[in-house]
Amino acid sequence: MPGPRARLLVSGDLHLGRYPSRVPPGDPALTVEAVVRSLVDQAIERAVDAVVLTGDVADQSNKYFEAFGVLERALHRLVDAGIPVVAVAGNHDHDVLGSVAEAVGDGVRVLGRGQVWESASLERGGREVVRLWGWSFAGPAVHTSPLDDFPGVGDVPAVGIVHADLDAVGSRYAPVPMDALWATGAGAWLVGHVHTPRLETRDGRIVLVPGSLQPLDPGEPGPHGAWLVEVADDGTAAAEKLPLATVRYDALSADLDGAQDAVEIRERVARALRAHADAVREEAPALRRAVVRLTLRGRTPAYRAVERVAAEVVDTADTAVGGLTVAVDRVDDQARPAxxxxxxxxxxxxxxxxxxxxxxxxxxxxxxxxxxxxxxxxxxxxxxxxxxxxxxxxxxxxxxxxxxxxxxxxxxxxxxxxxxxxxxxxxxxxxxxxxxxxxxx
Structure with a gap:
């Protein structure tokens, strides 16, 4: 792929005002705000051409009191560093995101307010390099596809931004067929709403669901963070995940096949947790806490000890492995007697x-x-x-x-x-x- 024409740092579904579940309250390192600061640090360090936010930046239940100040400070840092911010509003922040943008002023733009497609140009040396197309929620629900009114991308390499429910017929959150995104011809689509990250590619083009910046519960497993999207001179695009999240949720299995007693069962479980901690820490050095839902499998002659060990694992204080804290949220006993x-x-x-x-x-x-x-x-x-x-x-x-x-x-x-x-x-x-x-x- 040719050298980048533009570099975008992409995130969405921050849900500022919420705090991850199944973690101790009050730890500043585990807040969404802490990861937002890391996102801003990355944007400045990498000197990106723009930061793109795909909606639900604020969480509905706390949007005014907690999200406003945090977001305003982050946006001011970006604008002061000369990095423009382009965003769309989602179903949670449709009535607050615009107010924050207006408070910051020049350098922050919310596209498509009023549910009408709108574009913004990224320029370099007086030349338009990429055109960003965006559409925003005007209320808490939209039952039709925003793509029904998409105007077309034109001759300049295009990136679309929308908060929508992909391939979810009947959804009240702007249902959009994946095929409709590909049919627009845009080099990249950046889609908010779903918290699980997803990247699809076709002929050098991408559809990226950045997912939540910081996962908020066990229903959002795996690595999370922001994405670096590069748009090439020929309009194609590529994306790279930046694992900035400090919390991670995962399902993990421990094999108890043939374990002879409670001591060996404990050793098998400890070994599985250590291996998991080493793997996720290598993948995402920013992690501070890994929350695990553990499944015990296999046939063991020490079956009557399995339940006791399972209770110990849940009740035991968190385990620290090389700077990463591992906590078992729940144990699913799928083992059986030999x-x-x-x-x-x-x-x-x-x-x-x-x-x-x-x-x-x-x-x-x-x-x-x-x-x-x-x-x-x-x-x-x-x-x-x-x-x-x-x-x-x-x-x-x-x-x-x-x-x-x-x-x-x-x-x-x-x-x-x-x-x-x-x-x-x-x-x-x-x-x-x-x-x-x-x-x-």
Missing amino acids: LDLGRLAEGSGPAATLAALALRLDAGAPSESDLALIRHGVEALQRARRARVFEPLGRSDRLPPDLEAEAVARLRRQTFRMLDEVVGQSPSVEPTAAPLGPADS
Whole structure:
């Protein structure tokens, strides 16, 4: 690709005013504001031609009191460094972003106010090098695609900026088909709204969803930060991720296959956490805290120790690994006893009954009586979710949205616990184990 015609630092969905969940409150290094300062530092250090913000810069619940000052200071730093800022408003900041831009003055522009496409030119040496096209929300919801009224890109290399829901037919947040973006001919589209970063390429052109600058909850896993977008003389574009976030959420598995006792289970878990910490720290040196949802898998003769170790992992104070703090937010116990379920189910008595239930649950083929137990579990989880006594603790959000799946998982774990206990206490039951293999792990 030829040398860059323009270099843009792109971010969006800052949601200033919010603080990441599952992390200790009050840590300045973990705030969105701290990462915004890093973004400004990067823009100045790299001497980019512009900073582009793809909407939802402020969070609706705190937009006036917390976002305004933070954003105004950041924008003033950029403008004082000679770096223009071009933004569009999203569904959260449609009625505040323009006010902040006006407070800063020249050098900050919100495109497309009133839901009408508008362009801004980036110039170098008196020559227009890139034209930025933008469209902004004028209210909290838009049910049609902004691309329906897109005017066309013209002869100058073009970059489009929009806050929209990609390929989400029926969305109330400006649904835009991906194909419609490609059809415009723009070298790059920068799309806010979705918090998970995404980069699509086609014939040297890109569609970039920068995602949230700082992830705000476990639903935003993986590395986050800003993106450096370079537009070439021929109008094509490329993007590079800059991992500026100080918080990261991930799902992680620990293999317990064959673990002989609680000591070995703890060692396996610790090893998995250390390896994860080393990997993410290398990928994103700015990270200060990694929040993990840990799944325990595999067949172990020490199954009865798994639950105890899982509780220890969640209750244990955070682990520091080379300047990075690792915290386990939740443990999902998917391990199982090292037993031959098929052979046990062929017998009679409690062990056979429990083994048959475990096999049905693993196969996803519960009987009518199993379904009754699952329904009972769902009702219990629903009562826990509605219980007002837990509201001040904020614990109801720890329950997953799919209560039926959670009820099945809990029934499965209880079945394995009881089966392991019965086999361990019954001399007449042989605790046989089939050879370990991928299907049984």
